[in-house]
Amino acid sequence: MTIKNTGKKILGFGKLAILPGEIGVLPEGFDANHPTVAYYIKKKWIEETEDAPGGEDAEATDAADLEKEIRAVKNMNLEALKAKARELGFEFGDTVTKAVLIEKITAVLTAEK
16 A cells, blocks of 8 residues: 655554655555554545555655755765775775765766666
């Protein structure tokens, strides 16, 4: 069952949390007959929808997450950058600079998104 959170609070269904305005697919065992789901529908906190989860809101969230991640990389010290670079599989010499590592790491992060 695909639902949209039409309320003003985060709603939880097992391990799934849906923010206000978000669309999500309910986990197995949660359907219109489930007491929690039925209550949320009655209160008009959720509505069933045919829309797919994701869409423009998900793209905006992904872009914001990427921006935060890149900002965090830019604020790392050299040792943290080296650790992150090793984690990503980069090989580099002892004379590698912070700027080079930031450039390479952000390029990988951007390509992944």
